[in-house]
Amino acid sequence: MNRPTLLAAAAALLTVTPAMAQDAMPQSALVLKRVTLSTGGVGSFEYEARVTGDATLSLEVRRDQVDDVLKSIVVYDDQGGVGTIGLPGAEPLDTAFRELPFTSGDLGSPAALLTALKGAEVETDGARALTGRVLSVTEDIVQTANGAGTTTRHRVSLMTADGIRQLILEDADGLRFTDPRVRAQVDAALSAIADNARRERRRLSVRSLGNGAKAERTVRVAFVAATPLWKATYRLSLPAAGSATSATSGQPGVGALQGWAILENLSGEDWRDVDLSVVSGNPVTLRQALYTPYFVERPEVPVEVLGRVLPTSDEGGVALAQTRGMAEAAPLRAAAMAPAAMAAPMAKSAPYADAAPPPPAPAPQAAAVHSAEASAADTSTQVLFRYPQPVSLVNGGTLMMPIIARALPTERIALYQPNTQPRHPLAALRLRNDSGTALPPGLLTFYETVNNAPTHVGDARMATLPVGESRLLSFAVDQAVTIDRAEQPSRRLTRASIADGALLLTVSDRQTTTYTVAGARDGDRNLVIEHPRRPGWTLVEPKETTVEATANAYRLALPVPAGKTVTLTASLERPRQERILLTDLSADQLTIQAASQELPAALRDALLKLASLRAAVAEKERRIADIERDQQERVAEQERLRANLTALPVGSDLHKRTLAKMGDAETRLDALSRDLTAARAEAETARASLRERIRGLTL
Template sequence: MSFVRRLLWLTPVLGAATAAVLLSGNSGISAPATAPKTELKTAVGLPISRVALFSSGVGYFARSGDVDGNVRVDLTFPERDINDLLKSMTLEDFGDGQVSAVSYDSREPIDRTLASFAINLNNNPTLGQILTQARGEQVEVVLQQNVVGQPGTISGKIVGLETHKSTSDKGATTDSEVLNLWCADGMRAVKLSDVQRLRFVNPTIEAEVRRALEVLSLNHDQQKKAVSLHFTGQGRRKVQVGYVVENPIWKTSYRLVLDKDGKEVPKVQGWAIVENPTDEDWNGVEMSLISGRPISFKMDLYNPLYVNRPTVEPELFASLRPPTYAGDLKKFAKAIDPMAAMMDGLSAPKPTAAAEPMEEKRALSGMRGRSGASRGDEEELLRDEAKRQLNLDAVQSAATAAKLGDNFSYNINKAVDLARQKSALLPIIAGEIEAKRVSIYNASVQAKHPLLGLRLKNTTGVHLMQGPITVFEGATYAGDTRVLDIQPKEERLVSYAIDLGTEVNPVVTTPNERITSVKIDKGIVTTNTRIRFQNTYQIVNRSPMDRTLILEHPNRKNEGFNLVETVKPVEETADLWRFELPVASGKSASLTVTEEDNTLSTIELTNSNDDQIRFFLAQTVLSDAARAKLNQALTIKGKCDQAERELAQVTAEIERITTDQTRLRQNLREVPPTAEAYKRYLKKFDEQETEMDALTERQKSLQTSVHQARVAYETFLSNLTVE
């Protein structure tokens, strides 16, 4: 268990170690100026000695070995791992030595590097563009032998380049670049197309061009980066470097064997799938597989980062610009990476005896291959095979399980050998597990049949990480399932096949709504309405075996529904209620699940009509006192309605007379005063005026009565309070 214990006690060491190990550019960080210079020997790269793989996509790798005296250890890493290396690397010298420096290949952007040379080779410059950059430099030019009128070799300083246009015999115009040189005998113009060879006389310029070409050449292979570790100390001692880099997650798969007769305890076998995606073989490494998921991220620490700076013109050529000042940046305490600290010094238990490889017996296939076997013999062999129990005892767990804080670790007991770009299956669990056969029904999964399943209880004593499970009954494949992470002693349902021998018919009844209570408070009626849903599950077991049915029903507690008049569920999840129901072979059963929701609603009586009050009077849950008060309210409302009807009749009569008088006035203007009709119209008009006066008085009286009745009704309702 030293592998795990060192993971914990070395956590505080990480901060000090990280601060001591300064990461630098190409040359690293040298020792203080007062320290004497030490001669470093180059040691062979440190082999991988320990590996801890996480289920979060990273792995901790430790390299260790012996060094002697002052040593520089050179290692190479893929470029994609450099950022993680710089973020998490820890160094240890177990012989009281010191880590003087860590240096690594820099990654200056190539365009910035090329721009730093005297001749800038960025953007694939032409010969003319290169010579333009070298104006004023002394060059030696060798011309082609067929150039007439020019010496074979010309030496001079570059003045510049220009473009000449020339016309061919056919009239075509072409451009040609001409190099102007200042020579000892004066100015010379040389076509670049006539130049066979050109050399810079200045050795500094020659060296700059050569270095720029080397940068271009090295940039072609950026897959590997060199990292040098500088150890200083006395004598032979052990050193170690640890780091966390990206790695494929390790996975688990299980085999579960059930006894057909149910007499033996089910057995489980767990395998870990690990991969070595590196370009280096793992030889004799100590390995731990950790089921936790520490937070891990990437950060660009490798690429040099530059801050854009403004260009400021001298005051001689530009007026002063208004300055701007940035605020003071807050200083944050340096946060130690908890994952890297936890990984520092990780070690595994001492290797023990290796587990023997599993060797399955294929007795049936071997017997079937015998020549001359009769049909009766084959049938007997098939019956024997059906009774056979798959034996997993040949594979023993090669790992020791241990609790590691909030995580769980499987420490492989034997040193692991795994070639580069290879994967392996490692046995980590082997033993018995508690399992009860059940049939699991969920209408949204399979509407007609439940699924054959198990109620697993993790009695292995170790954490079971999520993964697929292949289920065998005896020696026969029964199906596949998948399980999520299970803590020790935790129970979990799994299903692996359809139970064709059991059939379920869900019957859903129409929702029933009923008002259960009515309460009146100051004219506001509050009703409690009960909404009831009822689902009946009719089950038939046609199989030759008794079944224990786990029935899953949607849990709608977050919608306000609660179970009523229903057996208590054996389990309750955030989304489901689970009921357990035994169903004997050849028998039927049923389970009714009733859900109820109570909804409160309020109505203001002063804003409602008579029909609303009569609706409440029709409710059987209304108390006698409330019924009497509501009937009294209807009586008051009836008086108010009678007064309103009388007022409406008087108003209608006034409107009729007003309309008729308009007609009479029109007739009186048209008919002569001496006519008999005129006298008749005038008499009728006089009678209507007398009637209008009486109706107007009656209208005023009724308006007063209606107002008083309405006030009385509203006052009664607003003060009405009764249970």
């Protein structure tokens, strides 16, 4: 570019005023010269004009593009300087009514306008010619002449020299304001409304400063605005099967690839002989409502009255000695900053180097390359395709622009994706990009030569294809190959130990999948199986190092001879640990663990001994439970005898026998209490022995 000068929005964008409209500078129209469309949903539009001396360049844009224009507009001037850019306000109609005594809504009817201009002097024509100031306008609802309904009429009251006079507004032949200033205000408001109805576009005025230069120079103005997303599509033509350049199973061939960019011109103006480019990438594109006026909320403080004091809040202070030191250092800092401040751009800008010429059209790479193919250039984040010839496209039109035409290496494969088709693989091609530039994503249509004529065999979706990489493009279901899949989960103990009272087991979970493939009768297949990846699992079979991994699958290659049945086994493993507290296991659970043949013999013997100790503890605990249950029964029996004793006559035989039974029950309860104490002591001894054994066990 020739001398880029980026404009700060706060300093360069000024609202056009009537005074500016009368500027004496010559008006020159900017002509669209270059268009670049991006997959970020925006387009760059560059305009040019030849000017001499000071000039004002006009540029019209759609109303909905103004925010983007304010955000991105840039001016390039190879010899002169950049002035200001002006455009009408965002709401010109509101601005027009801001100083008027009525609103746009008051122009909806004569009655509303008279009400808004109450006090203005008017004069009427007709049978009752009156002159006076508007006092009021009221509605009257009256019957129609035939009595079938009602109608609304407006009664206008005027203050005249003879007092208050009234007239029916609908009966007056004419009514006008006597004050020329009021008539001018109404006329200006009506003109603003009519003009606003036509203003779907905004005209920008770009001021270019000649800075005394007399020679003619070029001024460029560019901006970025929202555009429809351009789309890439491809056609891949394959030679006839069996030809020297055809791709067979496991053998690469070549295919003729054509790429096209489909784009629309919805910019609001026709493109005439523009330099057209498309860019593929994933840029950050933002928008902001810069054309909408915003007002800052300000805090309201009370009105000061006599005797009222509003002290400010204290924010602390600095010691005087420190302040003096800072003040002495300030001139030194100012002197150090002075060169940088003086380097700021002045009104007259220094000339820049001339812009580099546009890149030349690419030379044909092969006989199949069309002469009008777009030239491609890679950047760090995008790929640009530039059409070598001027392009014309009417507003609202659609265009197809070629972006690539060359032969690329291809290989036929059968791609098995279980989630896409569980029984048959997909007919696919492996396409490698050796074109020297990345290819954007898009749909791809396959053609194959059959009987010396191209025949459509399917479509595919192609992701972004960087230089030197390949993509698998599936275009049909290969019904001639059948695949059966069987899954078998298993578990294997790899390590066991006892420490800190816990049994530590390292277990390896394995998921084994066996693929049984029945080959096609019509020829060999180079099958690629996409085996699903699982987080935390590792592929352990097959062990070949040529396995290709995608984000969600492993790609396993399997040659399938014609008419043969072959198998492939894929295994995933995941290690995990189990920690079992030995104190939480019962004797039966310990016995089950000891019965596992995966455990070493020493560990099984230790678990059996723990099971014996745990059984002894359980036996003691059962003895305690039996004694406690017997105690509860004796207590219940004693309560029953005590209740019976209160109901029997004292000294009777039954009374005496009941007393004897109560004595026996008390004796039995004493014995049970002694037995319970002894049983609890024995159980605690057994538990302590078990805990000690577990605590000291390390294997």
